[in-house]
Amino acid sequence: MTYQPGQTGIVVQTIERADQAVIDGLAECGVATVHEAQGRKGLLASYVNPVYSGARVAGSAVTVLAAPCDNWMIHVGVEQIQEGDIMVVGVITPSDAGFFGDLLATSLMARGCRGLVIDGGVRDVKDLTEMGFPVWSKAVHAQGTIKETLGSVNVPVICAEAHVNPGDVIVADDDGVCVVRREEAAEVLEKARAREANEESKRERFRAGELGLDIYGMREKLAAKGLKYV
Amino acid sequence: MTYQPGQTGIVVQTIERADQAVIDGLAECGVATVHEAQGRKGLLASYVNPVYSGARVAGSAVTVLAAPCDNWMIHVGVEQIQEGDIMVVGVITPSDAGFFGDLLATSLMARGCRGLVIDGGVRDVKDLTEMGFPVWSKAVHAQGTIKETLGSVNVPVICAEAHVNPGDVIVADDDGVCVVRREEAAEVLEKARAREANEESKRERFRAGELGLDIYGMREKLAAKGLKYV
Amino acid sequence: MTYQPGQTGIVVQTIERADQAVIDGLAECGVATVHEAQGRKGLLASYVNPVYSGARVAGSAVTVLAAPCDNWMIHVGVEQIQEGDIMVVGVITPSDAGFFGDLLATSLMARGCRGLVIDGGVRDVKDLTEMGFPVWSKAVHAQGTIKETLGSVNVPVICAEAHVNPGDVIVADDDGVCVVRREEAAEVLEKARAREANEESKRERFRAGELGLDIYGMREKLAAKGLKYV
Amino acid sequence: MTYQPGQTGIVVQTIERADQAVIDGLAECGVATVHEAQGRKGLLASYVNPVYSGARVAGSAVTVLAAPCDNWMIHVGVEQIQEGDIMVVGVITPSDAGFFGDLLATSLMARGCRGLVIDGGVRDVKDLTEMGFPVWSKAVHAQGTIKETLGSVNVPVICAEAHVNPGDVIVADDDGVCVVRREEAAEVLEKARAREANEESKRERFRAGELGLDIYGMREKLAAKGLKYV
Amino acid sequence: MTYQPGQTGIVVQTIERADQAVIDGLAECGVATVHEAQGRKGLLASYVNPVYSGARVAGSAVTVLAAPCDNWMIHVGVEQIQEGDIMVVGVITPSDAGFFGDLLATSLMARGCRGLVIDGGVRDVKDLTEMGFPVWSKAVHAQGTIKETLGSVNVPVICAEAHVNPGDVIVADDDGVCVVRREEAAEVLEKARAREANEESKRERFRAGELGLDIYGMREKLAAKGLKYV
Amino acid sequence: MTYQPGQTGIVVQTIERADQAVIDGLAECGVATVHEAQGRKGLLASYVNPVYSGARVAGSAVTVLAAPCDNWMIHVGVEQIQEGDIMVVGVITPSDAGFFGDLLATSLMARGCRGLVIDGGVRDVKDLTEMGFPVWSKAVHAQGTIKETLGSVNVPVICAEAHVNPGDVIVADDDGVCVVRREEAAEVLEKARAREANEESKRERFRAGELGLDIYGMREKLAAKGLKYV
Numbered sequence A, B, C, D, E, F: 001m002t003y004q005p006g007q008t009g010i011v012v013q014t015i016e017r018a019d020q021a022v023i024d025g026l027a028e029c030g031v032a033t034v035h036e037a038q039g040r041k042g043l044l045a046s047y048v049n050p051v052y053s054g055a056r057v058a059g060s061a062v063t064v065l066a067a068p069c070d071n072w073m074i075h076v077g078v079e080q081i082q083e084g085d086i087m088v089v090g091v092i093t094p095s096d097a098g099f100f101g102d103l104l105a106t107s108l109m110a111r112g113c114r115g116l117v118i119d120g121g122v123r124d125v126k127d128l129t130e131m132g133f134p135v136w137s138k139a140v141h142a143q144g145t146i147k148e149t150l151g152s153v154n155v156p157v158i159c160a161e162a163h164v165n166p167g168d169v170i171v172a173d174d175d176g177v178c179v180v181r182r183e184e185a186a187e188v189l190e191k192a193r194a195r196e197a198n199e200e201s202k203r204e205r206f207r208a209g210e211l212g213l214d215i216y217g218m219r220e221k222l223a224a225k226g227l228k229y230v
Helices: A018-038 A072-078 A102-110 A127-130 A181-206 A219-225 B019-039 B072-078 B102-110 B125-130 B182-207 B219-225 C022-035 C072-078 C102-110 C126-129 C182-207 C221-223 D020-029 D031-037 D072-078 D102-110 D126-132 D184-206 D219-225 E020-037 E072-078 E102-110 E127-130 E180-205 E219-225 F019-039 F073-078 F100-110 F125-131 F182-207 F219-225
Strands: A059-065 A085-091 A098-102 A117-123 A135-140 A157-159 A163-164 A169-173 A176-180 B056-064 B085-091 B099-100 B116-120 B136-141 B155-158 B162-164 B169-173 B178-181 C057-067 C086-091 C098-100 C114-123 C135-140 C157-158 C160-164 C167-173 C176-180 D057-066 D085-091 D098-100 D117-124 D134-141 D157-158 D162-164 D169-173 D176-180 E058-067 E085-091 E097-101 E113-124 E134-138 E157-159 E162-164 E169-173 E176-180 F055-067 F087-092 F097-100 F114-123 F135-140 F158-159 F161-166 F169-173 F176-180
Touching: A018 A059, A018 A169, A018 A176, A059 A072, A059 A117, A072 A085, A072 A102, A085 A098, A085 A157, A085 A169, A085 C126, A098 A135, A098 C086, A098 D176, A102 D184, A117 A169, A127 A135, A135 C176, A176 A181, A181 D102, A181 F100, A219 D117, B019 B056, B019 B169, B019 B178, B019 B182, B056 B072, B056 B116, B056 B155, B056 D184, B072 B085, B072 B102, B085 B099, B085 B155, B085 B169, B085 F073, B099 B136, B102 B125, B116 B155, B116 B169, B125 B136, B178 B182, B178 C102, B182 C102, C022 C057, C022 C167, C022 C182, C057 C072, C057 C157, C072 C086, C072 C102, C086 C098, C086 C157, C086 C167, C086 E134, C102 C126, C102 E219, C114 C157, C114 C167, C126 C135, C135 F161, C157 D169, C176 C182, C182 E102, D020 D031, D020 D057, D020 D169, D020 D184, D031 D169, D031 D184, D057 D072, D057 D117, D057 D157, D072 D102, D085 D098, D085 D157, D085 D169, D098 D134, D102 D126, D102 F182, D117 D157, D117 D169, D126 D134, D176 D184, E020 E058, E020 E169, E020 E176, E020 E180, E058 E072, E058 E113, E058 E157, E072 E085, E085 E097, E085 E157, E085 E169, E097 E134, E102 E127, E127 E134, E134 E157, E176 E180, F019 F055, F019 F135, F019 F169, F019 F182, F055 F073, F055 F114, F055 F158, F073 F087, F073 F100, F087 F158, F087 F169, F097 F135, F100 F125, F114 F158, F114 F169, F125 F135, F176 F182
Parallel strands: A059 A085, A085 A117, A098 A117, A117 A135, B056 B085, B085 B116, B099 B116, B116 B136, C057 C086, C086 C114, C098 C114, C114 C135, D057 D085, D085 D117, D098 D117, D117 D134, E058 E085, E085 E113, E097 E113, E113 E134, F055 F087, F087 F114, F097 F114, F114 F135
Antiparallel strands: A059 A169, A157 A163, A169 A176, B056 B169, B155 B162, B169 B178, C057 C167, C157 C160, C167 C176, D057 D169, D157 D162, D169 D176, E058 E169, E157 E162, E169 E176, F055 F169, F158 F161, F169 F176
């Protein structure tokens, strides 16, 4: 019973987006790093999984609020997609039906959309995989949907237990999906880059056989807490 | 991973509430009727269950946004409670720990609070039952919590997959929990009352042995759809 | 995705029922004993739970095949109920919506129906409890349903993973729900009675402090399997 | 507690099968299309998943009713397999044990079997993947099974909440599993082909950048329902 | 797949127990307080629930390691029960079958057993409730069990994800089940008593309307963390 | 609430390991065969899944007992790893957080560790896959962890419902994870080899089209149980 924050029956045609270079930078950093860089917030529920492994994307959220078992508003949302966007679909009441398949993926790819995150089910996953259109969904389900009930496009939505505003930056990979508030995207990227640089130097030391105990100087704190070697 | 809409670190001290007579009327109608009267929206996820059976309450939402395994903000929220309120606790990341027990219930009762709805766990449920303080929770769990991390009070929260604003009306009974937007409360009550009146007359006819098929005049529509009696 | 065995769009008006005395006898024996007596078969999935504790009933199954979120066929089914029946509702695709509430319960009680078993949700559970109409359901949910799609009445249905024919005997109590094939009901009752008699004599011995080890003569077999007392 | 429709202790040696060309055609169409073409019915529960991605098969159901944790009847069923069949295993009470592994797969492949659908667990999945024998199962589990209790072969079974008759056509791919009644297979194929042709033409238009809003002429209906662009 | 620490085929006839006065004291304190008093450890998984509400007991653990769907060792364990014990049943592989019903409860009551905690299912719950024999179980299920496979009695077991030694003290109430190591029982009781005394004085202050913010002196720490009142 | 058998705050630096040739032999046999060879015991809960498909490893368990959401003890455990070990992480209370990522994997690989089994979540799974470091985990989750609370290294742990001693042999592949007691490893390998030899000869016969009914001589026993061919 996802009781959504926004109104139904509305399509917002103009949204602000973050700087594309910032978005692309966040994609390079990936979900785990971005999530850390923004203070460990913004993860969607881990029940949203990639349809196939290996993709890593970021984009501006074009949000769709859909009725259960009804993909009508996804069609409405496609028109609002710009090159570099990611469609984020929240659902008014939970539904695992197959809202999305290869035809809609074809349509989104034609508009430069980078992926889909949906708090519901998808189908034609063999085709989606072959097309290389990345999708994070709650379920894979062949069950069809209808086109009867209005929702909205580009209003705030709850998707996989996270609050997503239109224009927020979505980062998604095999670890899951993370949302970054649009206003914070540049600062988060900066922190994520710093984190990456720091991790890279550590990775070298780990590879050379150094221990985290020494790299992070943990031995004293462990001893102070009372850890005993026997 | 409930990524909440609001900011942390804030206590809003003044919120608007619906008219108390309206709230009391909604309590009388109960969750199923109120939910129907407002167009079948506003239900919290059905994983939130009453700790004991038989209670039916309504009140103005004082919202608390709590960190996982941390009930500090509940203490902060108590101070904002007025006679007739219901505390609604959203959690930043999902947690089944026991955020709430008999001491906090004593404190809330002392302030005239009518109940608690929490997207987490509670404990001391034997005491809560004996005290008659109604609680709807995601879990019963003895696991204790800490008091370390700030959240907020009286900001919008996601609780059990529903978006709740401070001052919205919460209705709760054995069927679950429903939220009514404050601005819509009076109108929803009017519709709920009409619905009740209508149901009462039908209840008499059902009791006398009349069939829904006849009361609702369904036979023709069923035949038109092709239903066959064999 | 319960893909049902029967056809939709049909109401079978004449079904055979087991002898009422047999049915009443099975009610006295209860679910666990009946299930044992018929060779440990016939249990419905344990996700079907009583709405309130303490009821123990049996009756002839009047089966309803309903569309998801649609309680239209329940109204159609009410007309087929006779004194002593139990309504069993299977659903075409899984749905936790609230198919059934106090008005339908009033109607069923007026016709002498002894209870409801439903592979879906119910609501008004406070009322159902006060009315004393026993219900076994998959969920409690206030979410309303519609009246749009045909199903059937008195065709074989899958309910809670069990295959139920119209006229089969349903036994239900706090342990769950068991179905007995109509043709086997008399024989199952006989075996259940024998089992009860046997258990009663054992109960006395247990009460007097005798051990199952001795009553059932288990010590030798345990020793033979190699059990060691240390 | 899957209480099955059929009798145990029986092997039906002669079953009718659909025309092989029809079956092969249904395989080409895939689960989502076939499911749509037959009026959105026949899907098995989505908890049955492919052991590896990318397979798409169809075949005539040879049904096996197995006791929990007991794969004896699968051995019995192998003998009834003909070139082009798919084995469908229902279980008398739910069990996630590993009923099936590489030896049985070798045996089925030797008889021309196209795949396995099982309402239970399988093991040796690394081998199954390397052998290219497609399996849809409820679980992957190394736990072994026994050979003690009779079930049946080629009786109607409940598998993953769906009722499957021997000789029904099973279609399975990454979207899940769908059953088509044998008598309806030819007609369903015809409709599925028509659907595919229609989708292919739409796919081209989507690829060229046309919107679903225009292809399906949705704009008027959306406006009539009150959708507002802001 | 609970892979147990101990050996099968053994009955340990002599175990040490904690002082009965200490055990009785722990019962008075209840699960939440005891769990806190011993440093928030020892809770069993919260999937173990009371069959009926309102009981609060403590006793020395007589442990039983049972095979799945097999209650033979429970009969063996009964003989090891002394006045004031609680039987704790771990299962070698997970099983929701109904291991325990009214006959075994009669036998345990005859020996002065105070309750049962079982990582499996029970049945005859209407009888158990009427007899007043408290049971905490993973499931309620009518499905019968067999008597074929050896387990052990009074070896360490894993029950509901917790490691329980024979003679450990089990405390159980509506909040769940907690295990206290036998050697620590007296000290835990002392701390639990201190905690209770402290809580009682706070309860009075809460009842009088004082706030936790003041009782616990939280305001400064909250301000230091940056909490803002607006 | 995994209540662990061991003490916290301890690192055991010397553990016994099984013979490396035995361990390597067990790896070749794989989980299903090893599990059978040791009498169908030792499987971890099937909720522990490989992060990527196709790996098959065995090694000596270096056990880590970690606090929830805290990976500090994993760093401590790395130092105890020798060439050929597998790290096994139990968690004091259940946690799906991302305890482990590419940096720790780099560190473990540098020490010759063959894999990780963790009763919690991991992240950076795209990197883990590319590095070829095999991991079996309860969840994939980007959520970060802290370094605050002591656990232990090389004490007995409960991991995925199984009791694992330091130095036990862990076997893991796509079918799951199995633990073999160190003292029994050589004997289990012998039985597993015998089983493999037996299976290989059967595999040939299955491939040639022989039936299990004949290979295992099942026909008589089936007839004796009453199986009827119709």
